[in-house]
Each structure stands twice: as C-alpha cells, then as structure tokens.
Amino acid sequence: MIWWAVLGAGVGCYLLKLAGLSVPARVLGNPLVARIADLIPVALLAALVTVQVLAAPEGRALTLDARLFALGVAVLLLLARAPFLVVVFGSAAAAALVRLL
Amino acid sequence: MGTDQDARRAVVRDSLGVAIATGTYGLSFGAVGVASGLDVAQTCALSLVMFTGASQFALVGVLGSGGTPLAGALTALLLGTRNTLYGLRMAPLLGYRGWRRLTAAHVLIDESTAMSVTRPDRDLARTGFLTTGLTIFVLWNLTTLVGAVAGERLGDPRDLGLDAAVGAAFLALLWPRLSTPVLRVTAVLASLVAAGAVTVTPAGVPVLVAAGVAVLVAVLTPRRPPPPEEAP
Numbered sequence: 001m002i003w004w005a006v007l008g009a010g011v012g013c014y015l016l017k018l019a020g021l022s023v024p025a026r027v028l029g030n031p032l033v034a035r036i037a038d039l040i041p042v043a044l045l046a047a048l049v050t051v052q053v054l055a056a057p058e059g060r061a062l063t064l065d066a067r068l069f070a071l072g073v074a075v076l077l078l079l080a081r082a083p084f085l086v087v088v089f090g091s092a093a094a095a096a097l098v099r100l101l
Numbered sequence: 102m103g104t105d106q107d108a109r110r111a112v113v114r115d116s117l118g119v120a121i122a123t124g125t126y127g128l129s130f131g132a133v134g135v136a137s138g139l140d141v142a143q144t145c146a147l148s149l150v151m152f153t154g155a156s157q158f159a160l161v162g163v164l165g166s167g168g169t170p171l172a173g174a175l176t177a178l179l180l181g182t183r184n185t186l187y188g189l190r191m192a193p194l195l196g197y198r199g200w201r202r203l204t205a206a207h208v209l210i211d212e213s214t215a216m217s218v219t220r221p222d223r224d225l226a227r228t229g230f231l232t233t234g235l236t237i238f239v240l241w242n243l244t245t246l247v248g249a250v251a252g253e254r255l256g257d258p259r260d261l262g263l264d265a266a267v268g269a270a271f272l273a274l275l276w277p278r279l280s281t282p283v284l285r286v287t288a289v290l291a292s293l294v295a296a297g298a299v300t301v302t303p304a305g306v307p308v309l310v311a312a313g314v315a316v317l318v319a320v321l322t323p324r325r326p327p328p329p330e331e332a333p
Contacts, residue, residue: 005173009174020184042284
C-alpha cells in the first residue's frame with residue numbers, strides 16, 4: 001500500500017507540473033480558482049504543523065509534549081533567520097534533549 | 102557579446118547558490134522518511150519520482166502520524182497543485198515543446214520558478230530554470246539517500262527527536278509564505294480547524310479538512326479588481 005501511495009502520488013505530482021506547462025493559461029484563469037490555489041499551500045502546511053506537533057501518537061487526542069518545545073525552538077531559529085537544515089535538526093536536538101532530561 | 106556572457110554568468114551563480122542550499126534539505130527528508138516508517142527505497146523513490154519537497158514531507162508526515170496511504174497521497178497531491186500554477190506562469194517564458202517540456206516539467210518546483218520568473222528574456226529564464234532545477238534534482242536525490250541510510254542506522258527516531266523535526270520542517274516551509282494578513286489568518290484558521298478535527302476524525306483527515314479553510318477564505322475575502330484591459 002505504501003508503494004502505491006509513493007508511486008501514485010509521485011506520478012500525480014509530475015502530471016500536475018506537466019499540466020501547468022501544457023494547458024492554456026485561461027483554463028485556470030478563473031480568479032477564484034487562482035485565489036484558492038494561492039491559499040491551499042498555506043492552509044495545508046499550517047495544518048500539518050499543528051497535527052505533527054499536537055496530535056497524540058495513539059490518535060484522536062491532542063497532547064503537549066517535547067514536540068511543542070521543539071517547535072518553539074524552531075520558531076526562535078526562524079526568527080534568527082537560521083537556514084532550513086539548522087531549523088530542522090536544531091528542533092530535533094531540542095526534542096531529544098528534553099526527552100533525555 | 103560580453104554583457105550577455107556576464108548576465109548569464111550572474112544568473113548561473115545566483116541559481117547555484119540557491120540550488121546548493123536547497124539541495125541539501127534532502128538530508129532532512131531522507132532522515133524523516135525512514136523515521137516515519139518508509140524504507141530507504143521508498144524514501145528515495147519519492148525524491149526521484151515526486152520531486153517536490155513539501156508534498157514529499159506531507160506524504161511521509163501523514164503516514165508517520167498514522168494516516169492512511171490514501172490520505173497521505175491526497176495531501177501530497179493538493180500541495181502539488183501549486184506547481185501547476187507555476188507552470189502556467191512559466192510556460193510562455195520558457196517556450197518548451199516536446200521532450201524538452203516533458204523533462205522541464207519534472208524540475209518545475211518552487212526554487213526553479215523563483216530563479217527564472219523575473220528574468221528579462223527567454224535565454225536567461227531557461228538558464229536560471231535549468232541550472233536551479235537540475236542542480237537541486239541531483240543534490241536532493243543524493244542527500245535523500247545519505248539521510249535515509251544514516252537515519253536507519255542511528256536507531257530509534259524518537260530518541261533523536263526526528264519525530265519533532267517534521268513539524269519544524271513544515272513550519273520552515275510555511276514561514277516565508279506568511280507574507281500578507283490574509284495568508285496569516287488562513288494559517289491560524291487552518292491550524293485551529295486541524296486541531297479540532299484531530300479529536301473527531303481518523304489520522305490524516307484533519308489536514309485534508311483544513312484545505313477547506315483555503316476555499317472558505319478565498320470565497321469570503323474581497324476579490325482583486327479584474328484587469329482593466331480584458332479582451333472580449
């Protein structure tokens with residue numbers, strides 16, 4: 001099942017790119033469609049942050065643990081304009097440290 | 102013409118800078134991929150075939166938090182729709198046809214678009230697009246492999262905090278997009294809706310529900326005025 005998701009979504013993402021280079025611009029020129037498409041990445045990424053950090057590993061509940069502390073560290077690193085890899089691994093290190101203590 | 106050469110060299114230099122910085126993110130994707138339960142081959146296949154970072158992180162993130170493969174695939178595809186919009190903008194600028202278009206489509210991502218869309222002519226646009234896209238493709242796949250192999254050997258991903266790193270990766274991808282009040286409000290609403298949905302829906306679904314926030318905000322916020330010189 002995981003392979004199907006990997007390859008199916010992979011090919012699908014390629015076709016989405018190819019469609020953009022191939023279809024006439026007016027097909028997706030509808031302003032409402034363009035606005036929705038503009039907002040979708042922001043909505044999805046914000047939801048992914050929330051679910052990754054707050055969803056309990058057992059499911060269907062919210063929980064506060066080392067992941068929230070790690071996200072706080074990520075915010076500080078982003079405010080300090082740290083590069084992507086520093087943000088990601090710095091945040092991982094913060095979570096690992098909290099769990100050690 | 103010396104100036105043409107200089108202009109092209111400057112585009113190549115800028116593109117390489119962005120591409121080398123971005124290409125190394127694959128290290129974190131590889132590590133997070135195996136931490137989320139994929140094997141090394143599946144993680145590397147995502148970088149080869151899907152090759153669009155946010156969608157890749159989304160797929161492994163949803164799977165890693167217990168979501169179904171279908172929910173993970175749908176989330177990845179929804180995030181991939183922004184590349185379609187990039188394509189619409191880039192198509193007249195790049196002017197590729199046939200096999201060149203089929204190849205160019207694979208490296209049509211955030212960074213290759215950004216390093217190309219502002220160029221004054223087709224030659225410089227293609228130079229920026231290809232230099233950025235192809236360099237990232239090579240580096241991204243190499244660093245994914247390194248990250249995945251290292252992640253698998255380092256032991257329990259929780260002890261390394263790698264489960265917490267996924268949220269940080271999404272936040273770092275989101276951060277530069279929060280450029281207007283409407284976008285910031287969308288992010289906060291989507292976050293609240295997703296948190297609420299976690300308690301009542303199976304894993305993976307809350308993120309898809311939050312996509313509805315994008316539709317709602319788009320419908321409710323005032324539209325931009327139509328361009329004045331609309332052809333009949």
